[in-house]
Amino acid sequence: MNHHKRIAVQMDPIERINIVGDSTFALLLEAQTRGFELCYYTPDRLSLRGVDVVAVVQPLKVRDVRGDYYELGDPSEIALRDMDVVLLRQDPPFDLAYITSTHLLEKIGGETLVVNDPASVRNAPEKLFVMDFPQLMPPTLITRDKAAIDAFRTEHGEVVMKPLHGHGGAAVFRLLTQDANYGSLYDLFATSFREQWVVQKFLPAVSRGDKRIILVNGEPCGAVNRVPALNDIRSNMVRGGAAEATALSAREQEICATIGPELKKRGLIFVGIDVIDGYLTEINVTSPTGIRAIQRTGGPDVAAAIWNAIEQKQKALETTG
Numbered sequence: 190m191n192h193h194k195r196i197a198v199q200m201d202p203i204e205r206i207n208i209v210g211d212s213t214f215a216l217l218l219e220a221q222t223r224g225f226e227l228c229y230y231t232p233d234r235l236s237l238r239g240v241d242v243v244a245v246v247q248p249l250k251v252r253d254v255r256g257d258y259y260e261l262g263d264p265s266e267i268a269l270r271d272m273d274v275v276l277l278r279q280d281p282p283f284d285l286a287y288i289t290s291t292h293l294l295e296k297i298g299g300e301t302l303v304v305n306d307p308a309s310v311r312n313a314p315e316k317l318f319v320m321d322f323p324q325l326m327p328p329t330l331i332t333r334d335k336a337a338i339d340a341f342r343t344e345h346g347e348v349v350m351k352p353l354h355g356h357g358g359a360a361v362f363r364l365l366t367q368d369a370n371y372g373s374l375y376d377l378f379a380t381s382f383r384e385q386w387v388v389q390k391f392l393p394a395v396s397r398g399d400k401r402i403i404l405v406n407g408e409p410c411g412a413v414n415r416v417p418a419l420n421d422i423r424s425n426m427v428r429g430g431a432a433e434a435t436a437l438s439a440r441e442q443e444i445c446a447t448i449g450p451e452l453k454k455r456g457l458i459f460v461g462i463d464v465i466d467g468y469l470t471e472i473n474v475t476s477p478t479g480i481r482a483i484q485r486t487g488g489p490d491v492a493a494a495i496w497n498a499i500e501q502k503q504k505a506l507e508t509t510g
Contacts, residue, residue, distance in 0.1 A: 194225040194503075197246055197269060199232055199290070200278040208258045212492075213278040215480040217251045219492035227251070228272070229261060232279050232290050242269045242297050270300045274503055277303055280476050283314050283354040287475070302503045305474055306456030313455065315473045316353050316387050321451070325444050325469040328390040335375055338388050342366070347391035350374065353384055363391055394466035400435060401479040402445065403491050404460045406498040407453030409445040411483040411491045412437055434486040440467040448472065458502065459495050 200206075200213050208214045217227060228246035235244045248262035269275055277294060281287060291307035298307070312318075319326060330341045331353060342348055342364070351361040360381075364371055378386050398414040414435040437445070441464055448469075452460050461477030463470045480491045 194220075194223075194273040194500075195228065195271070196220050196225045196274045196276065197228045197230065197244065197267075197272045198249070198276040198278055199230060199235065199244070199294075200276070201280055202231055203229060203249075203259050203261075208253065208255060210478065210481050212478040212480040213276070213476070214251065214258070215484075215492040216276060216278070216495060217249070218253060219490075219496050221251055223496060225273075228267065232286065235290065235293055237293050237296070240296070242293050243267065244269055269294070270297045272301050274499055275301055275303045277305060277307060277310065278476050281354060283475060299506075302499065302506050304458050304499055305460075309455035309457050310474050313457070313472070313474050314354060315471050315475065316351075318474065319469060319472045322448060322469060325447060327392055327465075327468045327470065330388040331385045332388065333379060333382070333385045338375070341388055342371075345390040347393075349387075349389045349391050350378065351387050351389075352378075352382055353386050389470070392465045392468060392470075397466075398433070398435075399470075400441065400464045401482070402437065402441060402462050402464060403477065403479050403483065404445060404449060404452055404462065405491065405494045406458050406502075407449035407451075409437060409442065409449075410494045411479075411488040412441075413479055413482045413486055413488065415482075432482040432486055434488065438467065444469050458498050 198213065198217060206214060221227060227249040229249040230244045230246045234246070235242070237243075243266050245264050245266050247264050250260040252258055275294060275297070277290070279287070279290070288311055291311040294303045294307040297303065317331070320329065320331065323329070328341075328345055330337060332338060346366045348364050349361060350364060352359075362374055364374065395417065398416045400412055400414050402412040403410050412435050413432045416431050416433060418431070444462070444464060448462070457474050459477055461473040461479050463473070483489065483491055
């Protein structure tokens with residue numbers, strides 16, 4: 190290629206990220222190492238003018254120095270179709286703003302590679318997409334019907350309740366078999382969410398960890414075991430979970446082999462799945478994380494693997510596009 194690859198990243202405000210664990214930052218560092226030009230914008234700077242998807246972007250330079258990790262140039266408006274790659278890396282909530290973003294980015298497909306594929310991101314919200322593979326999951330119910338939850342609790346005992354479109358372990362509750370908080374919690378969920386939520390059989394082995402496995406273009410690439418802080422069921426690293434090195438069990442390899450082809454088919458290049466005690470609980474496609482934790486615990490360079498996959502795919506798009 191005769192020109193520098195131009196990469197735009199749609200992400201949350203860069204001044205707020207914690208670079209120690211941030212996977213978007215890991216991807217940006219790797220892109221810069223490869224000599225790509227980086228542009229940065231937040232979702233509120235994205236517009237559709239007639240048929241043109243435009244964004245007000247700033248040139249970006251990154252460095253792996255806490256407290257001094259980025260430099261932004263002057264803002265200017267660009268047509269996103271002029272970029273080689275757009276990274277869709279804003280965090281959920283997966284709400285109408287997120288959905289609108291995916292519709293806009295979908296309009297530049299065919300010319301610019303968007304990672305992950307925006308239509309697939311929209312059509313595969315993590316806690317719903319996973320339901321395509323019930324044989325790999327703990328018993329799970331997606332509902333807002335109290336009678337349905339009552340029956341599920343009678344059958345399964347302890348359960349976890351969590352929002353369908355939440356992220357980062359926020360609002361994940363464990364309900365005991367006899368739980369005086371159940372009525373109040375039900376009311377809280379019913380008033381907080383207009384949509385259904387997730388009720389799942391509680392897996393006590395979560396105390397030994399919740400494994401994050403990253404798949405790149407459908408192939409398992411690295412993993413980290415996240416052990417919840419004492420007195421918390423949530424092992425998300427943003428909630429104080431500790432990361433430890435890990436290898437994949439035969440069952441985990443089987444899970445990856447089952448879902449991998451589907452991820453690849455949908456253009457989901459960078460996916461993080463969660464496995465507890467050999468059960469698949471989530472398939473994260475919107476803004477998965479784990480790259481830096483995997484590397485910090487002695488695992489592979491996942492960012493390099495992701496860019497290898499992106500470059501391969503982008504070359505193919507250039508020759509056909």
